[in-house]
Amino acid sequence: MTTTRTDSYRAVIEEGGGAQPLVFVCEHASRAIPAKWGDLGLGEAALLSHIAWDPGALNLARGLARALGAWLVHGPVSRLVCDLNRSPDQPGAMPARSEVFDIPGNSRLAGADRAARTKAVYQPFHADLAALIAQRLALGVVPVIITVHSFTPVWHGTPRRVEFGVIHDADPRLATGIVAAAQGSGLETALNQPYSAADGVTHLLRLHATPYGLQNAMLEVRNDLIATPEAAQAMALRLAPMVSRAMTVNRAEVA
């Protein structure tokens, strides 16, 4: 082990426009596992699969951010090491099993190991995102937080028909606005599918959006629809106007 205790995996921040409130966040952007955690005992199929990252989500999030002049914040480490969208005390934060895969490197993790991963991966990412939001607020720009995810078309052998899910936590305004804006788009769209806040998937929104009363939503796109950079970019250009329209509608409702 040549690594030190000071290893820290910061959030990757791609700047948006100065007055732009929109901040896209992609927690599961990367399947990279730093050398000190090895391969977690997994074979290549698992390491390339949706359990390690959200395939296509970063390309989609970046396409959305660029189309709208928005900010983009993404995670640099695989969720198998430490999931940025789960509280560190939850089993899913460093899962010993995910869908059909056992993850040997995560079984029987000691508290010190959980604490070290939390310090190296979870804390710096959330500190960086919190700092960005605090800075935007101090400058008089009230952020709108949208997390961008992808989901597998087949889960435990069962195909999923939904193509585009929009999930909300306590505040449904933006999510319902996006679903409304998706009507007629030809995308099979559903609110709170393929899972919902009750499944614990809105941790990041609870941590960063809700305390400040910021509008927020979680986008979930079926990953077979964004499997190539071109497909992800095309999807970004389909979704961008829906996001834009929902923000406008919600502002008007608040005013």
Add this chain to the structure above:
Amino acid sequence: MTTTRTDSYRAVIEEGGGAQPLVFVCEHASRAIPAKWGDLGLGEAALLSHIAWDPGALNLARGLARALGAWLVHGPVSRLVCDLNRSPDQPGAMPARSEVFDIPGNSRLAGADRAARTKAVYQPFHADLAALIAQRLALGVVPVIITVHSFTPVWHGTPRRVEFGVIHDADPRLATGIVAAAQGSGLETALNQPYSAADGVTHLLRLHATPYGLQNAMLEVRNDLIATPEAAQAMALRLAPMVSRAMTVNRAEVA
């Protein structure tokens, strides 16, 4: 100006027991104003008054933490520079007026000034507290967060009769438990007095406790009752068993 952009005022953390869930937080512990912000145009009376800090609150919080073997996290800079318990976009974060005092150094603050104070004071404190909570969770200890404040006995010329206020945000369990435990203590105790979450005073609890579902409460003691270190210590020893009892009661309710 000899200060640099890298000035950063970290949270002061006094360690508690390894398995101890209780974390006391004292946002308004200090009336210190770092030299680069001068005296904000204030005279000595204002700089020593309750608008600059919560007199007695740090002594009370430290007494509580020591009596219970708990953790203590406190702020090193006056709330007049940057209030750790207000969102950076709120007027009260860097108030231009507080009770009967104008604060010249805070009038017509530029966005860049607000952003610089937020970066120097607000962000490091909250990153440090967030890191402590994440570490405790990773180690399997679920924190209980209690903020400790004091209030002035006379507000805009009107005396306040309440001596001990316990304030809650979304989750009332711990606060109502402490109020119940205070019955018969001889302290004039009230729930959500002298103000409540509706007045925006629970920002820190929303940021750090609610997203993780942690039990939490805000304690407010009238500052004439804790004006000396001895009085604060005596009050800590009165309140410690109430906190302890409320935690027990609430654990039983959850189980």
